[in-house]
Amino acid sequence: MSIFVDRNTRVIVQGITGRDGSFHARQMMAYGTTVVGGVTPGKGGRTFEGPEGRSAPVFDTVEEAVSATGADASVIYVPPAFAADAIMEAADAGVRFVVCVTEGIPVLDMTRAHAFARDRGARVLGPNCPGVICPGEAKLGIIPGEIAAPGPVGLVSRSGTLTYEAVYHLTAAGLGQTACVGIGGDPLPGTSFVDCLEAFAADGVTEAVVMIGEIGGTAEQEAAAWVKRHLEVPAVGFIAGRTAPPGQRMGHAGAIVSGSAGTAAEKTQAFEENGVRVAERPVDIVSLVRESLAQ
């Protein structure tokens, strides 16, 4: 019951000795994620102390970490100036799944990093994303572990904290998840709604999908079209930013409405026309999912 990662995924943390990296490395280890090592240039040879007496070796480079630990996934918590290179370093070392939590990476850096990852056959989740949690299996990123629970719902979102809000309501209502994926709010996400929908459709256990979108871009419209053509399980949607004034940037690079393209109204319409039921409030997602599952 998972997509992209599971309890056997061997994870390294890039930036493991930093404030955020060390905090979330411990959270991931406490959740049960198989964290096999960390990377901080200049701090190779140390040992990272995790929770409950567990620990992980620290390496100077991803290549050393991968050859010593057999890691196949990585979570990146390094400052924006170095994050695009961190993605390329991971892909270069053969890491197949790279979660980039870092926010504020220059977009032109990301055009190169995404091309590099594609060339090397690595999947990037993010940047500027909360990561993925497969309840009971593993979490990579910063989604709080206690809000999720195993179950039949697959959730994918462009937002961070709004994802938590939705997952929180689902879990509180007894609706557990196969996986919750935050694809991130940047204009160039490495993994799209559609990539996640494909993974949910292929996993054989996801019984309903929740898609949380926001204003800006056309990712939700593309996802809606894919749902209509390919998805065999019901889908529920939510769009943030119905009241945002046009032409204003709302917090991160993804959430900007220029003229009529990418408005909440447009996205809501695309969802509804393609059979995705749209919740008015985050809490309403629960009832729509419950109804969908009951059908």
Added chain:
Amino acid sequence: MSIFVDRNTRVIVQGITGRDGSFHARQMMAYGTTVVGGVTPGKGGRTFEGPEGRSAPVFDTVEEAVSATGADASVIYVPPAFAADAIMEAADAGVRFVVCVTEGIPVLDMTRAHAFARDRGARVLGPNCPGVICPGEAKLGIIPGEIAAPGPVGLVSRSGTLTYEAVYHLTAAGLGQTACVGIGGDPLPGTSFVDCLEAFAADGVTEAVVMIGEIGGTAEQEAAAWVKRHLEVPAVGFIAGRTAPPGQRMGHAGAIVSGSAGTAAEKTQAFEENGVRVAERPVDIVSLVRESLAQ
């Protein structure tokens, strides 16, 4: 009886209105090559007059030429400052076989152009090469048509005029060719000895192979190793530069001997140890090929 190209290959000439481009476009047309068009920026819309009343349309860009003519191969005769881009333009437009005659292209330009061609799935022959002739089928490049004749010998060479010398002797002795390929003297050839040997091995009609090498690099040594492992027909070799003083650049970027690596003696030894008989003079190639075929 051909490799890489044949009489059905649809060829465009990049730089068709220049001194060399126009001369050799006419030679190719006279030989029977299917020249379907030419490209010179700023001269699109004109008609190139070929021999015997034949003609070909001129386009501003390769993309226009390809969509109008269905060309799948190109021969490049543009000045060195523009040639790397010409290769990329051809690959970008979907041309699958690009012969680059131009000499003097910066090596760092070629590292990019080769990577681009690989990304787009195009084969580059050259740069700084005489091209390929498949006697009775087509010639792309500058190898004089009258010196070649159809027959069982496959020839591959790093040199230009030395190729002609060898082909001339073979034809004079009644030993025709399946294809004669000049891979060019640059340090970074798009097509290697081994690529050509593979093609000869796969064509089913080549009965003997001639390899003409020269000092510098290790291409001949790699070819010799491939011959021993894979080639089922006899191979004859020749190495130019036995008397070249070490450390001196001899004419083009490929022909330089630094210290002991890439000497004629080393290459001759690699040939002989791997079953490639080595001719002392160009004219001696003929007798070695004749003996090989008789066995």
Added chain:
Amino acid sequence: MDLYEYQASERFRAAGMRTNQGVVAETPEAARAAAEQIGGPVIVKAQVHTGGRGKAGGVKLAASPAEARDRAGAILGMEIKGLRVRKVLVAPAEDIVSEAYAGVLVDREAQCAVMMVSAEGGVDIEEVAARDPGAIHKVRVDPRYGLLAHQARFLAGRLYSDKALARQGAKAIAQLYDAFVESGASMAEINPLVVNGAGEVVALDAKMSIDDNELFRLPEIEAMRDAGAEEPASRQARAAGLSFVKLSGAVGCCVNGAGLAMATMDLVKYYGGEPANFLDIGGSSSPDKVVAALEIITTDPDVKAILFNIFGGITRCDDVAKGIVEATSRVGLEVPLVIRLTGTNEALAKDILAEAGFQFASSMDDVVEKAVNLASA
């Protein structure tokens, strides 16, 4: 961050482009002096961070220095789409033979820069795109190779059939791409790109938006920021690393995460209120950010109630709690505050806030409903 025309034009010139170089003036008298220095007829152009200035009367021809002074006098101080004009650019009037468009931006779908040209320049390019998509020619720029010479030639060939003009056009297009990359831009545009009477291809206008994430490594562009044109609250928010947009309602919102912040605003409206602002304190927030956020929100006299909606992930609830306590003890709060906190270090946070006498809402809906009621009380 948007650049003014004169700043974008400077970036284009640094890349080698031929532009309509002028002199910036902030007073009518300075405009007169600029026109005199330039000599001959000039064009006086409002410098504002918005399009459509021509229609609004922000671009005027002047035959003499005296006329330039009068034109500048009329333009300076005028308002275009809500933005006051504080500077004009005085530039030599070009003799225009033809007008084209050239632009480059990062395309989400292609995940790379896309360059566009159209032979229909000098008009609203979005209108052209809507009316006749075929009039706009595009190439994707592979980030691994940059704009290639043949791509620039292809685009220039869509603008000019004359060989000499096509060569100049290809050069200008390549320079536009260079300026775009070297400036860390997310968009750069020339509209119109003209051919003048001397047969030269000249960028008559210049527009550029910089990716804010690039600014840390481009101090020369950061220095182009016109802090005087910003609202004080926006300036303060930027300095504190907060995303902030002033709106017109009475419910001040302080949220972590852009999506949750927008959903919170939507919910304010759902419960019959109006948000006073969009404010995202971001991930990994320190107490200082929360202090700055509260200061900014409380400066707005329209705010009648403030809500906090925090879902801790990378943000730790205790950091937010410390910030609230510190800010309220320092500035003294005159409007009611309702707080919803959950997630990372929630228990710690509640202890801190309870000790300081704060109360909590139980959910996002609860906090919003309470704040709306308090604001309309």
Added chain:
Amino acid sequence: MDLYEYQASERFRAAGMRTNQGVVAETPEAARAAAEQIGGPVIVKAQVHTGGRGKAGGVKLAASPAEARDRAGAILGMEIKGLRVRKVLVAPAEDIVSEAYAGVLVDREAQCAVMMVSAEGGVDIEEVAARDPGAIHKVRVDPRYGLLAHQARFLAGRLYSDKALARQGAKAIAQLYDAFVESGASMAEINPLVVNGAGEVVALDAKMSIDDNELFRLPEIEAMRDAGAEEPASRQARAAGLSFVKLSGAVGCCVNGAGLAMATMDLVKYYGGEPANFLDIGGSSSPDKVVAALEIITTDPDVKAILFNIFGGITRCDDVAKGIVEATSRVGLEVPLVIRLTGTNEALAKDILAEAGFQFASSMDDVVEKAVNLASA
């Protein structure tokens, strides 16, 4: 084209690298003045286009300006591997803590630039490679991305375990790559890259070979050419666009194509002669090139006979024939000339030459054998 140490070092500095910057001197007195200007102990280094100058006595320490003058006096004019020293570099003597090696070149097999480092610096790197290949660490530079930050860090990590040194090393390695690319180089090397007493990573030596094919677009590097160090014949050949290498035999060779030219030289030896030169008139030759080639060959007093071996492809035989007729009519030939021409426009060429009274050899073997016999007659 090879650069001198001081020139390569200048390119490194332009990329931001910390180098052992000095002053070039062509006389002992200038070396004294340089040492005085620098102050403290200096090192006097022969500037020659070859390695091994240290072993040859071309690098000397000097404690005072007077000693620098004497050292320079000893070094200037000395011969290292056949090259006369005409310049020295006077540079501050560094306090050396450790010596490493860093280099970059275009690798044929990988078809890209390869960067190499070794903690064993200050010695012949080819010896290190032969003795202990594991002591040399390499990364391939994907031309689509250039040297990436993590690659530079990886290499620096092979040189320095100290974090601050590794950071400096990564910077120097990235700067070496930048200088390599910006200079259109085929090879660039620092040997040794030292750590000095102040804990700074400094390039103590600098070596760079430029790809001749890049020079057309790098006039500032073309201007670094030391024409005075070239043989007049080489200079003349370069100006005419010919590939020419002076050798010691009596048979002058004029051939089109490097491979055919080398095979012709081999054949001269096969028939008992010695080639006087390698000369490739190149493809697409105009009559002018042939005239220049004949002038260069006939200037060599050792030449007793001259052969032409031309196989026309892109080269047209009639162009060569016209060149031969023009050159011989202009300069007057004092040694016998034997000609073999075949291929493109062969018949035209034979008409031109027959009219001027020349005779032809029937084959490559024939022309070489005849020339060898004439030279030894």
